[in-house]
Amino acid sequence: MKFCSECFNDTEIKGVIDKIDNEDVCDITGKHSKHIYDTAKHIVLREYFDELLNIYTPISEIVQNIDKEKTVKIKYDLLNNDWDIFSSTCKHSDVYKIIKNICSERYEETPELFNEDVIIRELYDEKYKSEHSLLQNYTWEEFTNSIKCCNRFHSHHLKLDILRKACLASTKKYSKGEIFYRGRISSAEGLPVEEMSAPPIEKTIDGRVNSAGIRCLYLANNINTTINEVRAGIFDYITIGTFELLEDIIVVDFRKINKISPFIFALNGLDLIEYALNKPYLNKINDEMGKSVRKSDSKLDYIPTQYICDFIKSISLDIENLPSKFMGIEYNSTLCNDGYNLAIFEPKLFECKETKIYQVQSLKYNTNEIQ
Known part of the structure; x- marks a missing residue:
């Protein structure tokens, strides 16, 4: 054939x-x-x-x-x-x-x-599932409740070695010179390039990837995604900065963590059955990373993904001529179907080269009747 x-x-x-x-x-x-x-x-x-x-x-x-x-x-x-x-x-x-x-x-x-x-066969073996499941015998809801309300820094609900394997199989390289964007609501005069990077420590609030006080630079892959992520109102002004990467980096690509090729696992001696068992949980992590945030949501809702991202920072890499650790994560934008976001752990890796000012002229809402 x-x-x-x-x-x-x-x-x-x-x-x-x-x-x-x-x-x-x-x-x-x-x-x-x-x-x-x-x-x-x-x-x-x-x-x-x-x-x-x-x-x-x-x-x-x-x-x-x-x-x-x-x-x-x-x-x-x-x-x-x-x-x-x-x-x-x-x-x-x-x-x-x-x-x-x-x-x-x-x-x-x-x-x-x-x-x-x-x-x-192993997916029906309770002993195997307990030893090889990312969440052991817990549900995702039990993990999030525990880490939000019981023990925030030393959770035993996740098998971190399994998460580490999945992250190492989901690496993505970005080369020096690549361009991303960040937007901020501003006045008609706009903001200078010096004010377009991540806020200083004392002004850093909780985000999907970072806890309050831990700086993180949130970027988008194009201007349209950036405008959507800013969530500006009608006639608001938006300053959009163009950011250039200053050195080669490796990130975890959460957009593909649930779509890892089974042949990567097979060829590297990793456990295919373990991956098949944990695919639903990796799907869940991927969904949570790109989950749209409402104004009414509690800051506690960020804690599970903050915990996962803090663990990712601790993973050691052994890739020639590249940093020894992950420098960020990539995840889907929920506000722009063809867009994605990059959260960079060390903001100094990107430099804002220029800014442009936009004004929102119209908004379009799509709704579903729920009751």
């Missing part, structure tokens, strides 16, 4: 295929490409998928009673539910054919793995 990188979403798989020098036509898309993976010639993806298939068990091999609704078929799980490996243009039948041809020997040995409903 022959297929191209357009059949996949997974960046690791796309990268492998795009390095193959083999000109042909893709059996799935019908497109001509210079980089075609041919299962009759190439075997590199076999190791990738064998590693992933190893975590699944056919339902016929399970003795205990399993809720049928919690089982899946390989072609559905790999396409839709958990791993986001294949392109949305691929049909379930396409996924089945691709996996079957990549892992042809595995299919001959255990066809039930491809054709029956399957489960990840």
Whole structure:
């Protein structure tokens, strides 16, 4: 079988295929490409998928009673539910054919793995879940209540080593010279570049990433996102500063922490089953990082994400010619669909180069009737 990188979403798989020098036509898309993976010639993806298939068990091999609704078929799980490996243009039948041809020997040995409903056995093992779950036996609500109301600095609800692994698999590099933006409501005269960075310690209030008194520079990826994040009123003036990165940095990309390629874990000897178990919790962290804040919300609501970000600051990195620690986090903007934010732990890493003044001319509200 022959297929191209357009059949996949997974960046690791796309990268492998795009390095193959083999000109042909893709059996799935019908497109001509210079980089075609041919299962009759190439075997590199076999190791990738064998590693992933190893975590699944056919339902016929399970003795205990399993809720049928919690089982899946390989072609559905790999396409839709958990791993986001294949392109949305691929049909379930396409996924089945691709996996079957990549892992042809595995299919001959255990066809039930491809054709029956399957489960990840360990997800039904209470002892395994207790030892390998990010939240152990707690719920997210129990963790947040404990850290807000009982023990703020020494929580035992999170397994921090698991969070560390997920963060290390979600790194993103930014190079010196990259541009981001920050906005502040101002007068018509605007604000000078000297007043556009993070406020001084005595004026630093609680934020999604930082506690009061701990400086953090909140930036956005473009001007439109910046304007939305400022939440200005009609006819308000906004000063927007253009910030330039002064040196290479590494951040945790929370936008992809719940979309980590399973092949990164497999190739680095990390625990795929552990990741599958914790994916819902990583989804929750991702949601909380980008959660829209209302004026009525309590400052206590920031504490869980502040705790997580303080832990991220403590993680050591070993990447040549780069800082030995994370310098910030990246997360989705809830106020601008195509935008994202960058929270920088050390504001001096960015310099405001210029400012421009904008005035809000109109506002548009979208509402849902809730009662």
